[in-house]
Amino acid sequence: MSELENLKSRQQELLDKIQEIGEQYEGIENKHNAQKIQELNKVQAQLMGNQNNLKQQLQSVQEKLKTINSEIDKLSSTAIDKILEAIKNQRWYFFKNKQHILMDKTTGILWANLDYFPYRKENNTTYTLNEAKSLVNNYNVDGIDNWQIPTLEVFKHMIYDKTFPFQQGNNWRIRGKDYWCCNVNNSSNNSVDLDDCNPCTCKGWLISCSYYLIQDSEYEKNVSEDNPLYTEKERLQFTLDLFRENEFLPIFDDAEITDLYKKIYFEKPRLLQALIEVETQLAQCEEVKTITANFDYKTLLNKYDIASIDKSIIKYYEAVQQWIDELMEYLADFEQQKENVIQDCNQISLQLSTTYKDDSNLTEAENELLKNRQYYFKDKLALGMDKVQANLLEIRQEADDIEYTINEIDDGSNVIYKLAQLEKKGRASFALIAENTAKIVNKALQKIDFFEHNRDFIVKAVEVWSKWNEDYKVFKTKQYEELKHICEEDDIEAEIWQKWYEDWQKLRFTIEEKLQPMIARGLKGDIEAKEEQETPIIMQAIYVLNDYKIAVDNFYLEERKNIYQQYVFQNCGDLQEKFEVEKELYARTMNLQKALQNIIFNCKKEADKIFILRWIDNLIDIQINEIIQFVADNNLEQISQEVLNEFAKLKQKNYYMYLADIKAYSQEQANREKAYNSLIFKMRKGLMKK
Template sequence: MGPPLYINQFSKNNFNYSVNRRDDRISNAAILLVLKVLDRDDLSKDNPRKTTKEKAKVILDFFIEQDWIPNFECFLEKIHDEDDDDYQERLNEAQQQCDEYNRIFDAYYKRIQLQKQLVELESKFAELPKPAPINVFTSDFDYRIDLNHYDLSVIQNSVWQYNQASQKWISNLLNRIDEWENEHLDLVKNTVELNQELDKKLPVSINVTAEEKQLLEAQLQHLEKRLDLGLTPLRSHLINLLSEAQQISFNLEQTNTLLGLAQIEQQPRPSFELLAEHTATLCTKTLKEMEWLDESLDFVKTVVSVLRKSAEDYLILVDKYQQDLIQIGLDNSIETEEITKWFAEWRNERLSLLKQIQPLLDAGLNKIIDEQTVLDVLPCIEQYQNELDQFYLQKRLGIHTTYAFQPNGHRQEKLEKEQELTKLVHQFMQQLEKVIFNTQTTAQKIWLIRFSEVWQQGVVNEITDFLAKEQLIERDDVVLIMSEELRKVQQQNLAACLQDAQSYSKALAQREKDVNTLIFKMRKALQK
């Protein structure tokens, strides 16, 4: 066989072609057709602009564009004097390589075909008409979509059509409520359990005053009303409207006079559009509340538990701790009148603390502050309450005995007590500071600062009231202290120091220092 000739340009009938010859001999030559894609400079073996893989991909892509499937076969000639086993080994290796090429191209080809099919499917999908919107029964339910299925002009001009449409509309909403309830049985169960927990009566105590009892019950009732989120009230509203529509239908069926029909026709009734909007709004409002409860269920359970526990803790104060304090007085020969005064102070502190729980919980339920922020504040309050209780059970007696036999010792005792309570308040404020600067917004920070001002202002109010009661408020030295030191405390504004935690911490420390200075100067003045 002679040397091969390569035809790289040819027509369908092979009339025109050019020949690249490896040498000048053309007799007995084999003619091999060469694809046009191969006759490119950038695909030549010596061209460095493309890697071997890039060149191979160009050729494979050309085959795919033509919808051709290449078949890789090995063509190896036996080298002169090559051993048969060596030749066979080379041939096997080459065949394995060709098999791998065929496998890779087969996978590549299938992938390309799948991509083409996907493009075709996407094109067909794009041509399909848009599906009708699914009006899911949630807090985002759009009643106007369902309203499109009603002929409003016919309904509004016919009492019969109006009542039939009204009953159909309301019945449909009731059915949807039933379906929603079946899909959220656990949530409905939790709602019932929450209401049952709030319905429980507090333990009976003969030591609480009428005002305290009213406060404790009012707090639980307030929360119960806030969390009355069941589906029963919604169903009742819809059933009432449905009953009215059914009654009109009954009246129509029973009427056999023209006058009776005219009277029914003239009865006032809302437009069907208003009825639909009103009933749908009742549904979406309730569903929104239920969805919120589902998302915040753990927080709500905590709120219910905290409020009930705070009420029960207060009953423990008036029933048990009061007796403990009385016993401490008896053991140390303290007059009953004095013990009664101590407990009145303690009771007043705890009552103020109890009143602060409600606005904190409400702020979380109404999303004024984050739920997690409320949960972070509660341990701070609990710690303050425990330390307050321990102060009266363990330290109050010591302060009394220190000043009991000194001239005007009750004045020093009062100011010493307020100074100790100031320390507790400052510790509480330091704990609260961490919570304040973990919040995300300035509005929440300001809310927490104003929330804490009750404790801050309480000490100042106690001192002012005491001075007025002792008729010392008009003394020149007291007036001077009040005008200088008290003014400093009152003019401090922690909300103005929210730019960073360091500034706030510094302002908080300055406030404690100013309060201590006020008490120190007051104690010094009252020694005279």
């Protein structure tokens, strides 16, 4: 049987014993309680293990243990109630693990067990007070050394109801003896006569007491029957807690209760501790068999003697073979653990695996954009586990080749010379091989881990990527033909509508460039929102951009021709047409900005607000830039320099300064839109003066 199997067998054995205690003593009348206690015991063991192994989490673990222990106590009501009932009916306690003492429940005071304590001298005579003090001051048993001679009041309380275990003889005598040493305040008396419980001056027998358990506490007041603050059960619980906190094993009058107490408060904790140790070893054993997404290869490397390996070519190839085999085994374990995740991830990888082929309908820049976008997704999301395994096996094959070469040399002549030649050949150090292969493995595992934690976003992102790629190809083919058809129906010259398509294509390309940066931001984690919504902020922004793209497409297919036909025969019609087109496109850009406004102001962090503004910045200014460039290219002297200067100032409007106030931001948008339309009007008015 392997070490792992032995540990698992021992683990089950301990769990069975703990369960047996639970079934026999902890809520046997309630099967649900017994089952719940079993579950809590396992959690308790795990938490106690964490307490030992993770000191930085000590406080948290202790709180959890406290809660679980409290819940176990509640569920174990039958057993606890039996013990409390026994405590109620018994005043004096001897202890199996503290044989030299006994305790008075009513005060918490410990008394010397006279079966072990020298209550009389060796010659069977009594003590003087000084002799008694000397003996008591040096008395040390069961880890208790603060013993003292009892006061008269304490002595009377101890003996008065005659339940003291050593009470024997007439009246209140102890072991048939009448005179016992005690401290009497403000008196020359040094003992008590147990025939009448009055002080006297003669020598006496000796019994000592200790306040070890109750010093600096109010135990006696807490357990008093006259205490109105606590219920009877709560008062009895103080005594039980005193036993537990000091790890005392009390002997009850009922032997079954003693056995019950022993099993719950001594045997079960020891079993739990043993279980913790086994599970710790088990975890360590299984840790070697399990690899995480951020495994530390250096820990794995510790068992390799790197210096010795690099000095011996035989040890070298053997170490490389073993190292690769271990990595392959760990990869297999990880893949098994993450089987469902990898399956989903592989489906996405399949979409990204095809090599991008240039589309003849696209320009060089457009092909480059789509190619880079696919490469980005593939690099970030495709697992490539087969490639990882192939790379590892390739390295192992090189180690196998060294072994094969050595075997061939051994079978031939000139062995020493050939071995020397082989030894001189350059090869990477074993440490470098380990580090590099670990890097390859880690990269693959981190992709799986990343996919697992960002599955929903990645699936949506790939859907968007695929849809946008397809849409752009439709734009370059079907929509091109559609624009051509509607223009040719009205005999609009090719050079005119093709110029429209060039403008459309330029704007569409700018929109396409916006997709990847937003996806890249999303792969770093979603933007934190002030108010949580079903759709993450990243995807909201992409959907808004897609709406803008559709609005632009609809404009060119449904409205562009109408604007041309409206101005084609007017004075300066081509110029008026241009301004009207940019005005209409700007209206759609403003709709984009308004749609983004709520998204921006739902971002919790200022940095994320600024990111979205910068992301969309050049789209917001695109119509302003177009007008300024158009005026410059056409040398339109009839448009005043003052109007041009005001138009240029629109680009200088800084939205960033309004990010703290959504109303101010919205007002600035409205002002900018109003200013843009006003300046367009002034330009068109200037053209009419020509």
